[in-house]
C-alpha cells in the first residue's frame with residue numbers, strides 16, 4: 001500500500017533533515033558513510049535528538065537504508081543531501097546587483113555585468129542590453145562577494161547544461177531532450193535561426209544559435225585550430241556568421257562562418273531539421 005505521506009512532508013522536519021545531513025557529512029574517501037544509531041544521534045544538535053527512532057523509521061526505505069551495522073543514505077537521500085549542500089533549503093538567498101566584471105561584450109567591447117536574484121545568475125551587456133548567459137544556480141555555488149566567481153559559475157553551468165542537453169539528457173531531471181530547428185529558422189529566412197532543445201519530462205529548454213550548433217562540429221574545431229583563430233565570440237554576429245535557408249523540404253539551412261583573422265577563409269555547414277550537419281566544406285579566400 002502506498003504511504004499517504006509525500007516526500008516533502010516526510011522531510012519537513014528538523015530532525016529528519018538533520019539525519020540526512022549527518023549521514024552525508026560523514027562521507028569520507030569517496031564513499032557515502034554508514035553511521036550507527038548512536039553516531040547519528042551524536043551528530044544531531046541537542047534540540048533535534050527527540051524521538052529519533054520514530055524519525056528514522058519515517059525516513060527508512062525512501063531516504064535512508066538500514067543495514068546490519070547502521071544507517072546510510074539511499075539514492076533519493078543522497079539527492080536530498082546534495083540539495084542541502086547546494087543551499088536549496090537556505091531561508092535567505094543571496095542577491096547580487098548588476099556588477100561589472102573584467103570580461104567584455106563581443107559586440108561593443110563594454111564590460112559585462114553579472115547579477116544574481118531568485119536563484120538565477122545572469123550576465124548582460126548594459127550597452128547592447130542583451131543577455132549573454134543565464135542559468136539557475138544554487139546559493140552555495142559561488143561566493144556572493146566575488147563577481148568573478150559568480151561569472152565563472154554562471155558560464156560553467158550554462159556550458160554544462162548545453163553539453164548535457166546536446167547529448168539528449170536533461171541536466172536537471174535526466175529526461176530525454178528533443179531537439180529541432182525553431183520555426184523562426186524558416187519563416188525569417190534564417191535570420192534568427194536558433195536550435196530548440198527541450199526536455200520532454202520537465203520542459204527545461206535551451207535555445208542555442210545555429211552558430212553554437214555548428215561550432216560543436218569536428219570540422220569547426222579543426223578549422224579554428226589550423227588558423228589559430230578563436231571562434232566568433234557572439235555566434236550569431238552578422239559580421240562573421242551568416243545563416244540562410246537553402247531548402248524547406250527537406251529543411252536545409254546553410255551556416256557560413258567567416259572568423260576574424262582567418263584571411264577570408266570560410267567554413268560552410270548545412271544543417272537539417274534535427275540539427276545534424278549533413279554537409280560541410282572549407283573555402284579558401286581564392287574561392288573554390
Ligand SMILES: [Zn+2]
Pocket residue numbers: 105106107108109110125126127128129
Ligand atoms: Zn555590448
Ligand SMILES: [Zn+2]
Pocket residue numbers: 170171172173174175199200201202203204
Ligand atoms: Zn528535465
